[in-house]
Amino acid sequence: MTTPPGTRLTGRRLDLVVAAVMLADTLLSGAFAAAGSGVPLYAWPLLAAGPAVFPLWRRHPRAVMLVNVAALVAIGHLHLGPLSAIPALVAVAVCMYAGHRRLTIATVLFLSTFTFLGNWQTAGFQLTGNVMEQSMLVIGWLHVALISGESRRQRDAYMAEAEHTREEAVKRKAADERVRIARELHDSLTHSISVIRVQAGVALHLARKRGEEPAPALVAVEEAAKDATRELRETLTMLRDDDGHRLSRVTDLIDRYRGLGFDIEIACVIDDHAEVGQEADHAAYRIVQEALTNAVRHSGGDRVRVHVARTEEVLIVEVADNGDPAGVVPGRGLTGMRERVDALGGALHVGPGEYGFTVRAEIPDSTLSDSALSNSAPSDSAPPVPAQAAQTATAEAAR
Known part of the structure; x- marks a missing residue:
């Protein structure tokens, strides 16, 4: 399930705020230590390294955790206090939340062992109560971060599954209702x-x-x-047959309008490597069908142009005829198209256009962005440019 753009933006801002707070904490811990025994110059970049890379955790959680852990290990012998360990704890939690369980657990075990051995060495290899207390404190917080990340991950997974189940139940209920209505109409x-x-x-x-x-x-x-x-x-x-009407059959739809005195031109630019979501695909087909019906019955023109294209997350459908836009009165067909688009969170424009009376629908489809992400490399390189296939067909016949 794709996160809405507004949510992603809010998440980035929150990451920056958290990174700023952690940077202030680590620098504050360094300042306290500098006021006492002093802090070497190389420690300051290490204190800032962890918070600086934290905003990248959504794409590179493992790298963020490893950088934070490496910085903590490098300055561990300076004993800068608990504030300096906060970025590493947060990085452990977010890496566990991202699903990298084995690496995160191995990192926690390493840090736990490193902490105990460091405290033991500082105490002259004497197993004192202070060694155990300090070691257990750090180990305990590491495990709290580990469990927090895992519990949040499971909670989000449960919520996503519950939402998916609810959507499927709504779809099944709608399908059953359509079948019932069809049966009543038929009988x-x-x-x-x-x-x-x-x-x-x-x-x-x-x-x-x-x-x-x-x-x-x-x-x-x-x-x-x-x-x-x-x-x-x-x-x-x-x-x-709700599933049978897809954009792949839009040419067959055009063929059915032959013999009505219209020239119908269709240009369909669709990525061959990523599938269009079922709901968006079906909605686009229905919009083309209804717009063609309106053009044939009410436009008064003799040419219709159908254009189907896509962006990263939006399926664009445009049907325009050369009839008189002023003579069009909104009816049930246009209302149905608007309701169909609104149900998917899209936008519908109906009115005069460059070619004539134009129906333009922008239908969000998370499947498009998900396919692009799945085909991209693990690095932050841009997704490959989709291969575009253009299909143009002209249907012309005398009335």
């Missing part, structure tokens, strides 16, 4: 429309058989019944 409305269509067709057939001119109203009833049957079938397909 009631489909039957009634079919009866109307059959009766109108029989009446037209009998009228033509008798050599009479069918009434225009009767012809209109039959045509309306045919249109209603087709639209109802599409609705039932949408409700029952």
